[in-house]
Amino acid sequence: MIEAYFIHLAILVGIYLILALSLQLALGYTGLINLGHIAFFAIGAYVSALLTLSGIPFIIAILLAGVISALFGFLLSIPTNKLKGDYLALATLAFTFVIYAITLNWASLTRGPLGLPGIPKPSIFGLSFSSNLSFLILILVIVLAVYFLIKRIVYSPFGKVLEATRDNELATRVLGKNTFKIKSIALGASAFFAGIAGSLYAHYITYIDPSSFTIMQLIPILCIVIIGGLASLRGTIIATIILILLPEPLRFIGFPSSVVGPMRQIIYALILLLILIYRPKGFFGKVELE
Amino acid sequence: MLKIQNLSKHFGGVKAVNNCSFDIKENNITALIGPNGSGKSTLFNLVSGIIKEDSGKITYNKQDITNLSPEKVSNTGISRLFQKSQLFDNLTIKENLLLAIDNEDTKFWKNLLGKNKTTKEKEERVNKLLKLVEMESFADKLGRELSYGQKRLIEIARTILNPHKLLMLDEPIAGVTPKLRTKISEILLNLKKQGATILLIEHDMNFALNLADEVIVLDEGRVIAKGTPNQIKNNKKVLEAYLGD
Numbered sequence: 001m002i003e004a005y006f007i008h009l010a011i012l013v014g015i016y017l018i019l020a021l022s023l024q025l026a027l028g029y030t031g032l033i034n035l036g037h038i039a040f041f042a043i044g045a046y047v048s049a050l051l052t053l054s055g056i057p058f059i060i061a062i063l064l065a066g067v068i069s070a071l072f073g074f075l076l077s078i079p080t081n082k083l084k085g086d087y088l089a090l091a092t093l094a095f096t097f098v099i100y101a102i103t104l105n106w107a108s109l110t111r112g113p114l115g116l117p118g119i120p121k122p123s124i125f126g127l128s129f130s131s132n133l134s135f136l137i138l139i140l141v142i143v144l145a146v147y148f149l150i151k152r153i154v155y156s157p158f159g160k161v162l163e164a165t166r167d168n169e170l171a172t173r174v175l176g177k178n179t180f181k182i183k184s185i186a187l188g189a190s191a192f193f194a195g196i197a198g199s200l201y202a203h204y205i206t207y208i209d210p211s212s213f214t215i216m217q218l219i220p221i222l223c224i225v226i227i228g229g230l231a232s233l234r235g236t237i238i239a240t241i242i243l244i245l246l247p248e249p250l251r252f253i254g255f256p257s258s259v260v261g262p263m264r265q266i267i268y269a270l271i272l273l274l275i276l277i278y279r280p281k282g283f284f285g286k287v288e289l290e
Numbered sequence: 291m292l293k294i295q296n297l298s299k300h301f302g303g304v305k306a307v308n309n310c311s312f313d314i315k316e317n318n319i320t321a322l323i324g325p326n327g328s329g330k331s332t333l334f335n336l337v338s339g340i341i342k343e344d345s346g347k348i349t350y351n352k353q354d355i356t357n358l359s360p361e362k363v364s365n366t367g368i369s370r371l372f373q374k375s376q377l378f379d380n381l382t383i384k385e386n387l388l389l390a391i392d393n394e395d396t397k398f399w400k401n402l403l404g405k406n407k408t409t410k411e412k413e414e415r416v417n418k419l420l421k422l423v424e425m426e427s428f429a430d431k432l433g434r435e436l437s438y439g440q441k442r443l444i445e446i447a448r449t450i451l452n453p454h455k456l457l458m459l460d461e462p463i464a465g466v467t468p469k470l471r472t473k474i475s476e477i478l479l480n481l482k483k484q485g486a487t488i489l490l491i492e493h494d495m496n497f498a499l500n501l502a503d504e505v506i507v508l509d510e511g512r513v514i515a516k517g518t519p520n521q522i523k524n525n526k527k528v529l530e531a532y533l534g535d
Contacts, residue, residue: 153402156401156406157394157406157408158397158401158406159401163381167378168376168377172389173359176452177361189398231380
């Protein structure tokens with residue numbers, strides 16, 4: 001019993017790790033205050049769920065979930081290209097609401113508030129990941145792949161252009177770099193990985209509905225990125241593990257589920273507040289949040 | 291090489307650049323001088339594509355560059371130094387300089403597949419520039435850790451590393467020590483010897499007049515005089531613009 005609980009927690013940590021690492025790519029490394037990240041997560045979850053429910057193999061569904069989320073990332077980068085800071089945050093937040101409204105109201109496709117039940121467990125080339133342990137192994141492999149790819153991007157010369165764009169976009173442009181293209185790629189890549197996380201979430205829980213993809217779901221991911229430190233992959237990993245596991249002991253103290261949920265939000269808010277006051281760069285951040 | 295024709299830019303009721311025309315010759319050092327608010331930096335911003343003109347035309351090497359974006363202007367071979375520090379604060383000095391060498395670093399797939407390594411040749415070019423500005427030991431320091439004068443030198447090095455035929459330098463010696471001024475002056479003369487064309491804005495008259503082959507004087511957004519440093523020194527209009535009636 002306790003083993004199953006720990007496996008469940010490890011799977012959650014894995015999904016949040018992909019989400020936080022991919023948000024780090026857009027927010028920490030490129031400086032795009034992107035509050036639309038949860039929308040890409042939703043797009044990935046719905047695309048993958050709908051495809052597998054209509055008989056498409058999981059491996060194609062998860063890849064298409066990433067690609068279609070990336071496409072939305074590119075599309076979002078076009079109207080928001082000239083926006084910075086608070087304005088960009090508001091515009092991307094609006095995108096989250098648009099996607100939420102679509103999942104809620106396009107009932108013929110998404111079944112609206114009824115959600116999509118019976119999403120099949122993943123199966124790749126006949127290999128089934130229906131048990132939680134096998135799902136955990138799948139998540140581990142994908143988390144490692146995502147970590148490797150994001151690390152490769154941010155440590156490459158392209159990653160330095162992302163950081164230059166974050167630090168001083170005008171100076172980057174004057175050095176001959178097309179920052180519109182760079183920001184679009186960063187948002188697209190970030191959305192791709194969020195879409196992959198969405199697909200994994202849908203196939204793990206096997207049921208999705210619009211309430212899984214509200215702005216409230218973005219708060220823990222945003223907290224992880226800020227607490228771990230902007231532009232720090234190591235900080236993101238540590239913060240994900242701490243923030244996902246920290247509220248868990250509340251369950252053992254005997255608090256009912258209705259209290260654990262709100263307490264989790266309060267704990268995140270308190271940690272965020274303390275970090276912003278005493279350690280504005282987070283655990284291992286390179287840059288301060290402006 | 292660079293031709294400005296009837297260029298105008300107004301900010302509200304203020305005529306920052308007012309029907310301005312001049313051209314600069316290849317392999318010359320041209321100094322753009324004038325009192326505060328005479329439109330020098332606005333003119334630089336217009337050429338660099340940072341702001342759009344109200345009217346007029348900018349031609350560079352017979353190519354119309356009016357209204358091109360800053361990155362496109364840069365890629366035509368115009369490298370710009372700003373008046374205020376524009377160093378990437380959270381990158382190391384070496385990373386700051388490597389960014390200027392080419393645009394291979396903007397190619398996502400090439401970088402993801404590991405096909406854009408920092409070559410020895412690139413490293414050598416960076417080291418050579420760091421040596422030129424006597425800052426080899428600062429290669430691994432972050433941009434934000436440098437003093438004003440040090441930042442200035444690194445920015446000059448970065449402007450030089452950015453592929454160029456024309457260097458546009460906005461007050462390269464502002465706020466630096468006399469020793470550094472001499473150093474920067476030597477660097478600019480050396481660049482000229484190597485074939486570069488330089489357009490510089492400078493408030494220090496002695497520096498500008500000693501270095502420049504040609505001087506253009508702006509006042510209230512218009513060219514009021516143009517000539518050799520000696521001609522400018524004795525020009526009545528210039529003296530009036532600087533000293534008043």
